Amino acid sequence: MTQELEWLEETPSQTAGPFVHIGCIPTFAGIAGVYPEDLGKSPINDGAAGECITITGSVFDGTGWALRDAMLESWQPDAKGYFAGQVDADPKVSGFCRFAADAGTGEYSLKTIKPGAATMRTGVHAPHISLWIVARGINIGLSTRVYFEDEYNDADPLLARIEQRHRVDTLIAKKVKTGEYRFDIHLQGDNETVFLDL
């Protein structure tokens, strides 16, 4: 016998299901008046410093079908790479946003400011936005990151960990035009997105 460790184990995840919108973005789900507005409507307030950008994309299943029921959350630092709560963080940047795939087209859209590179224990991470994706059929939320093709990504400590270099592309948003980027997520298939376990 030994002494006992006193750790608890994490509660198991369960799928968010097809009606996640009711709980997380009820106004989007047509349930008005319970809350004044949906949580995380925008990651920025008026006056946030930095370049305004829009990221558009879809979440595709293994057959190439865009999910109509996915909900996404994003988390990011401000234009100088500071997260809300850190000293020197831009008070106009909450950094958190919730958005959903369109029920008709399956397309999502995130309007924010481009984050700055952030200094962390593991080094300087290139500008990126963290995404968390939940939906029916996804038993535990999927984490990934959006990097930008017009930023310097070669020294990023996370991207450097990806052995198959062509898969790095799955984490890099493509510039469509000034201030507009495309970021598609593939749950399976030849272009399966790199999902994270951090």
Add this chain to the structure above:
Amino acid sequence: MSSNNNTENDPLIPRNRANHPVVYDPEYKTSVTRSPKLPLLSMESTLSEETGPVFGHNLIGELDNNLISNFSQGAALAIGERIRVHGRILDERNRGVANTLVEVWQANAGGRYRHDRDKYFAPLDPNFGGCGRTMTDEHGYYEFMTIRPGAYPWPNRSNDWRPMHIHFSVFGSGFGQRLITQMYFEGDPLIKLCPITGTVKNQQQLDRLIAPLDMKGSRPMDYLAYKFDIVLRGRRQTQFENKPQGS
């Protein structure tokens, strides 16, 4: 938003995926095309996972944690068996997670969600929306008043039914602690038949999703109570942390 947690920015304890559902399960058909096939990329958490949104208690309206009356804003009560759901949000170090947002959603007493895509013919309750939220107190406690949701059939295999359940969404203090799960009710015979609960292959872990009836937490002639604790990922904390060798 502001920082209110002195453990902020400590590294997260790596997630033990064996505590979670399998991602691919042919019995839960939708998971077949929506489960990644390639290994996840693992590395130590970074600020992107160790920090996260912090919400204030001022976010929460007076009726937000009362699903019986929040849809009508107090004008009328929802139909169903009145219950109080309460518990604690803890971390792996067995400490209460203070001031964190807990959101819930559920079907009405007939097993019908107030959602465009729910085509089940059980009627909507005009006084039930199905969403609620609250913040934990300084010890990690939370509570909701609601009605017990009904079981309902769903399109999967030819005759699958969801056991009675309440969906929970919890934040913690870092984005990497984010968790969505479901609470089931003690004694529901549908739990062991459901392919979604069945994605949790570890029986001990599945048991932790089943809330016991809590008679001492109930109120005579008013409501029954169920207790549901949730454990989020914890953070490593030692004096040897985050210091370069030799300093």
